[in-house]
Structures are given as C-alpha cells and as structure tokens.
Amino acid sequence: MRNHDRITSVNKMSSFEVVNKTITFSTKGEIEFIDLSEKISEAVSNSKIQNGIVHVFAPHATGILVLTENDPALLNDIEELLESFAPMQKSYAHPSNAHSHLRSLMLPPDKTLPVVNGRVEFGTWQSLLFIETDVYPRKRTVIIQILGQT
Amino acid sequence: MRNHDRITSVNKMSSFEVVNKTITFSTKGEIEFIDLSEKISEAVSNSKIQNGIVHVFAPHATGILVLTENDPALLNDIEELLESFAPMQKSYAHPSNAHSHLRSLMLPPDKTLPVVNGRVEFGTWQSLLFIETDVYPRKRTVIIQILGQT
Amino acid sequence: MRNHDRITSVNKMSSFEVVNKTITFSTKGEIEFIDLSEKISEAVSNSKIQNGIVHVFAPHATGILVLTENDPALLNDIEELLESFAPMQKSYAHPSNAHSHLRSLMLPPDKTLPVVNGRVEFGTWQSLLFIETDVYPRKRTVIIQILGQT
Numbered sequence: 179m180r181n182h183d184r185i186t187s188v189n190k191m192s193s194f195e196v197v198n199k200t201i202t203f204s205t206k207g208e209i210e211f212i213d214l215s216e217k218i219s220e221a222v223s224n225s226k227i228q229n230g231i232v233h234v235f236a237p238h239a240t241g242i243l244v245l246t247e248n249d250p251a252l253l254n255d256i257e258e259l260l261e262s263f264a265p266m267q268k269s270y271a272h273p274s275n276a277h278s279h280l281r282s283l284m285l286p287p288d289k290t291l292p293v294v295n296g297r298v299e300f301g302t303w304q305s306l307l308f309i310e311t312d313v314y315p316r317k318r319t320v321i322i323q324i325l326g327q328t
Numbered sequence: 329m330r331n332h333d334r335i336t337s338v339n340k341m342s343s344f345e346v347v348n349k350t351i352t353f354s355t356k357g358e359i360e361f362i363d364l365s366e367k368i369s370e371a372v373s374n375s376k377i378q379n380g381i382v383h384v385f386a387p388h389a390t391g392i393l394v395l396t397e398n399d400p401a402l403l404n405d406i407e408e409l410l411e412s413f414a415p416m417q418k419s420y421a422h423p424s425n426a427h428s429h430l431r432s433l434m435l436p437p438d439k440t441l442p443v444v445n446g447r448v449e450f451g452t453w454q455s456l457l458f459i460e461t462d463v464y465p466r467k468r469t470v471i472i473q474i475l476g477q478t
Numbered sequence: 479m480r481n482h483d484r485i486t487s488v489n490k491m492s493s494f495e496v497v498n499k500t501i502t503f504s505t506k507g508e509i510e511f512i513d514l515s516e517k518i519s520e521a522v523s524n525s526k527i528q529n530g531i532v533h534v535f536a537p538h539a540t541g542i543l544v545l546t547e548n549d550p551a552l553l554n555d556i557e558e559l560l561e562s563f564a565p566m567q568k569s570y571a572h573p574s575n576a577h578s579h580l581r582s583l584m585l586p587p588d589k590t591l592p593v594v595n596g597r598v599e600f601g602t603w604q605s606l607l608f609i610e611t612d613v614y615p616r617k618r619t620v621i622i623q624i625l626g627q628t
Contacts, residue, residue, distance in 0.1 A: 194494040230496050237451030288440055387604060388604070413562070421555050432545070475626070
C-alpha cells in the first residue's frame, strides 16, 4: 500500500453553515429507480458550501438509497439481488409488505457524501438512486442536509 | 418525477455547536431489539440544535443499528433475515461468534439522521433499533453526536 | 434497559472547522482488504478537532468500506459472505463485473464515526477496512472529512 496523501488547508475566515433542502416526488410502486444525483449536485452548488458533507435521507421504512452505476443492465441485476435476499412471495409474519421493509433495512435510505471545493465527490461510476420498494405508488420525500464552510 | 422543492433559509446569527451524548445499557445476548428512538429524540431536543444532523454509533463489532418499523411481527421477519444471510450453525473460520460479526458487518452500527426545526426527521414508520447479535449478554454503548446550528 | 447517560458540555469559545484529507493507494484486484484505521486516527489527531465526526468515503462503484474485527479467519468468512450474496460466476445482465458492483451496493463505501476528545471512537474490535471488489488492480482514493470543534 503506497500512500500519496493530500491535506487541504482550511480557510479560517469562512463561516459555518447548514443548508436544508427537501425534494418530493411520486413513485409507481415496486420496483422503481429514481436518480437523485443531479438534484443533489445542484443543491450543493446552490448552498455555496465549499468544504463539508452532504447527508441524504428518506424518512420512509420502505425506501432505499444506493450508490451505484446507473446502467439499465445493472439495475436488472439489482432487482434480482433484492429478490434474492427478501423474496416477494415468501411467507412473512408482517402482513402485505414485509419484503419491502426488509429491503429498506438492508439498504437503508441514509447516505453521506463529501463536499470538496464546492462539489459533491461522486465517483465516475457512482450515482445516488432512490429505489421504491413499497407495493403501491407512494409520495416520497428526500431530505438533504449540507454542512460545512462557505 | 415531479419535484416540489423547498429550501430553508439559514439564520446567520446562530452559532454552530456539537453536542455529545453517550447511552449505556445491558443486553441479554442474541437476538435482542432495543428501541433508541425516544432517547435520540430527547438528546436532540435537549441539545437546542435546530438544523443539522444527528449521528448515532455503537462502538461494537457485534452490534447492529437499523431503521425499521418497530412491529413485533416484522422483528420476527428480521431475525429470519439475519439467520438467512449469516446462519448461526454454519461452519466459519472465525471461532464462536463469526455469524454475529457478519451480521454487524452487513448492518453496521452507524446511522445519520437529519435534524430540522429542532426535531429528528424520523419517518412515520421509522424507528432506530439497536440489535444485539453477540452470543452472550453484553454491556453496550451508543454514542450520539449532534452537529448543527442552534 | 438501564441507562447511564453522560452529556459532555460544549466549549463555546472553540471554533468550528472542516479538515479534508485524501488517501490514495493501489490494489491487486479482488479480493483485497486494506486496513485504514491508523490512517484515519492519524488524520483526526492531526486535524486538532476535539468533538465532531469523521466521514470516510471511497468514490468508487466497486469498492467497499466495512467496520469489522481485522482477524484473518474472519476475513475468510467475509470473502465467503460476499460470494454468497453476489456470486462471481453467476450470470448477470451487466457485463464482466456485476458481482463487484452488487457487493459495493450492499456494503457501500460510506462510513461515519464519532470524534470525542480528539480521538476516533473505534470499538475495541472495530477496524475500518477498504475491500477491493473489482476484478482488476485499481488505483483507489479515500476521502476523509473531519467536521467539528477544535
């Protein structure tokens, strides 16, 4: 393991801020993928925060947030993965949508990304997707908290 | 995807703070569910922080934090899920409690939630539960860090 | 559940800062485990931040960050776990490295830990490991954001 480390110096004259943004949208029910990457990049850009973090959260017990390549073939593979660890047709104790809950539990709707030089540090092949796992169409909310120095 | 976005303006006269709280409790060994939602809401309320995040962390390699509906039937389903991806009776290289470690690895004890207008933004059906996965009774610690503007 | 709670008072004369550090290293391809715990402890120590959080992120769609005991036998068990939920030889829609992506999706490269009294609050048996899941040797980056009060 070779390390090539870099430390960014901190401008002590800058001020510390929190910027909050809420996005709402409708889904069609399971399974739907909604790419939030642009919305999040835009929120960070508008916040004027230069260095810090962006926290993305969906207040839903049957919703998922994942970091993944947004490629249609891979999204098919993700659907199969969800089905493999929490099958839709299996018998559960919780009625009607237990598989939706278990999928959200394994892939929780809670993600944090770094903000450096005013930009979200997504990797080249990383997008942030909301996955609807509930059985009915739903109205969904995503809360974005941006913390850091302007 | 229709968007109805909202941006909360930031009060620049407020001050930035970190409030730290540690909770300790005893568990009976696997599997036990401990609902931390009220303790976390109370810590955020006492912190006087209005906008920011609350980070919840258990410094344990055999503990879990999940966001889920706290319904006894669903907790049964969660126990079955844990057993399905890391069975207790399987043969492992690590002695005695490998399944406990693997469950904690898949469902790590690290969760962040948004704080908006002085409240934790739990969804209607979201509770934050600690799950004891170790084979013996343990004394457990949960560290709560609240960061944001008062 | 008995609680023995502790609240750390906040020094309001301290200043709020973000310190950013980037680590880069080379990997040999799947599966390789790289222990980042010391690097992260060192970054937090150098940052002079006393209370806050440290966010660790790898901008890679085929990389993993886990909290686990760094024991060679357990690392074998982790390899088997990765193989069990996303087998290398299975047929996938996404070409060549779908299993690498699915492993990174289930165990995302996004972890946050508390910083208390100038130290990262790792548990006794918790280490933070990067796991290379891609099929070829790669150059990898890990972004560390430390936020809090000095």
